[in-house]
Amino acid sequence: MPPTMNWAQCYTRPILMIPGPTELPFPVIQAMNAPPSVQYDPSFDEKVLEPTTLALRQVFQTPGEVFLLPGSGRTALEAGAMSVIEPGDPVIVVVAGVFGVLMREIMTRVGAQVTEFRVEWGRPLDLAKLRAEAERLRPKAIHLVHNETSTGTTYPAEAVGRIARGVGALYFLDTVSAIAGIDVRTHDWGVDLNMTGSQKCLGAPLGMAVVSVSDRAWEAMERRRGKAPSFACDLLQWRKTWIPVSRGGKLPDGAPRAQPVSIPTHLTAAMRVAVGLILAEGLEPRFARHAVAANALRAGLDAMRLELFPDPSIASNTVSCLKTPDGIAAGAVVATMRDRYGILIGTGLDRFRGTTLRIGTMSMTASPFYVLPTLSALELALRELGYKTESGAGVAAAQTIFANAS
Numbered sequence: 001m002p003p004t005m006n007w008a009q010c011y012t013r014p015i016l017m018i019p020g021p022t023e024l025p026f027p028v029i030q031a032m033n034a035p036p037s038v039q040y041d042p043s044f045d046e047k048v049l050e051p052t053t054l055a056l057r058q059v060f061q062t063p064g065e066v067f068l069l070p071g072s073g074r075t076a077l078e079a080g081a082m083s084v085i086e087p088g089d090p091v092i093v094v095v096a097g098v099f100g101v102l103m104r105e106i107m108t109r110v111g112a113q114v115t116e117f118r119v120e121w122g123r124p125l126d127l128a129k130l131r132a133e134a135e136r137l138r139p140k141a142i143h144l145v146h147n148e149t150s151t152g153t154t155y156p157a158e159a160v161g162r163i164a165r166g167v168g169a170l171y172f173l174d175t176v177s178a179i180a181g182i183d184v185r186t187h188d189w190g191v192d193l194n195m196t197g198s199q200k201c202l203g204a205p206l207g208m209a210v211v212s213v214s215d216r217a218w219e220a221m222e223r224r225r226g227k228a229p230s231f232a233c234d235l236l237q238w239r240k241t242w243i244p245v246s247r248g249g250k251l252p253d254g255a256p257r258a259q260p261v262s263i264p265t266h267l268t269a270a271m272r273v274a275v276g277l278i279l280a281e282g283l284e285p286r287f288a289r290h291a292v293a294a295n296a297l298r299a300g301l302d303a304m305r306l307e308l309f310p311d312p313s314i315a316s317n318t319v320s321c322l323k324t325p326d327g328i329a330a331g332a333v334v335a336t337m338r339d340r341y342g343i344l345i346g347t348g349l350d351r352f353r354g355t356t357l358r359i360g361t362m363s364m365t366a367s368p369f370y371v372l373p374t375l376s377a378l379e380l381a382l383r384e385l386g387y388k389t390e391s392g393a394g395v396a397a398a399q400t401i402f403a404n405a406s
C-alpha cells in the first residue's frame, strides 16, 4: 500500500477562503507589530484614529461621521440599534437569511416592535411588496442585510433605501460582507446607519466594528425619550466627547477628545493601513476585481457541474454559496480541503449547514492566486469523496475568465 500523502503538512495554517475573517495583506499584519501605545493620548487620536476614520468615510462614500468601536459586525449592529431605537418603536427587518434573523433578534432585544419581512432564503426580494408593507406600517426604521453571507446573495440596497425614504423611515444597512468588496453608496442611497465589521472585504483583522451615521440618525438620537441602554455602544457619547462642534459634535473645538470606549490601538493601526491599501487601489477597480474573481469562481463551479444555492441573478461577488453534490456532506468537503490541501472554506449555515458550502472572495482572496488553488482543492476533495468531474475543468474555466479580464 503506498503511504497516504498529507499535503497540508506543508502549511502552518489553512488559507482562509471562508467568508471572513479573510487573509490579510502583509503590510496590515506588520502594522500590528509595535509596542503598546496609549489610546487616550492625543497623539493616537490625531495621528492614528482620526486619519483612519476620515479615510473610512471615502470607503463608505459618505461625508458623515464614521466610528470605530472594539468588537465585530454584531457590535456595529447593536450600536446602531441601541443608539437609535427605543422600546415600542416600529421597525421592519428584512429577513433573507441568518444575518437578517440576527438583526431581528437584536431589534427585539432593544424593545422594538419588529415586523419581519420574510424573503425565501436565496431568492430575490419583492420590492413592491416591501414598499406596500412599509406604507402600511410607517416604521421608524427599515433594516436590510445588503449581502446575506449565509446564502451568498446581494440585495438591492439602493432600492430599499428609496422605500425607506419614501415613508420617512431611517435606513439601517448591514454591510458586514459588502463594504469594500461591492459598491455601497452610503450617502447617495440614504443609508442612515451603515454597520460593518473589520475582518471581511476591508482586509483588516477581526476585532473592530465600523459604523457611519447620517444627520437624520443624529436627529433621531437627539430626540430619544431616554438614554441608550448601553454606554460603550451609544453613538451619542461619541458625538458628545469626541466630535468637535465645528463638525456637528458637542465638544468645544480644541478641547481634549475622549473616546467613550477604549479603542484597541494595534487594531486601529492595522485598519489604517488596510484602508490606505483600499484607497490606493481605488474603489471602482476593487469592486471590479471582486466581480471578476467571483465570476471566475462561479464559472469554475459550473464547469464542475456544481450548482449555486441562490438564484444566480442575486449571486454575491464576495461570498459564493453552492450546493454539495447529492450524498456528500458539506462538513466532509470542508474537512478534506482543510486537512489534505490546506484551504479552509465554510459550510452553509442553519438548516443548509449540511448541504451547502460557502467560499469567500474578499479583499486579498478576490484574486486568481486564491481562487484557482481553491477550485483545484475542491475538485480533489470532491473526487476523494466520490464525485467525478473532468480533471481540471473548474480551474480551466476560471482561468479563462481571469485571462479575459486582464
Ligand SMILES: Cc1ncc(COP(=O)(O)O)c(C=O)c1O
Binding pocket: 020, 072, 073, 074, 075, 099, 102, 145, 147, 148, 149, 150, 174, 175, 176, 177, 197
Ligand atoms: C451579513 C453579516 N452580518 C453580521 C455578521 C456578524 O458579524 P460578526 O461575526 O463580525 O459579529 C456577519 C458575520 O459573518 C455577516 O456576514
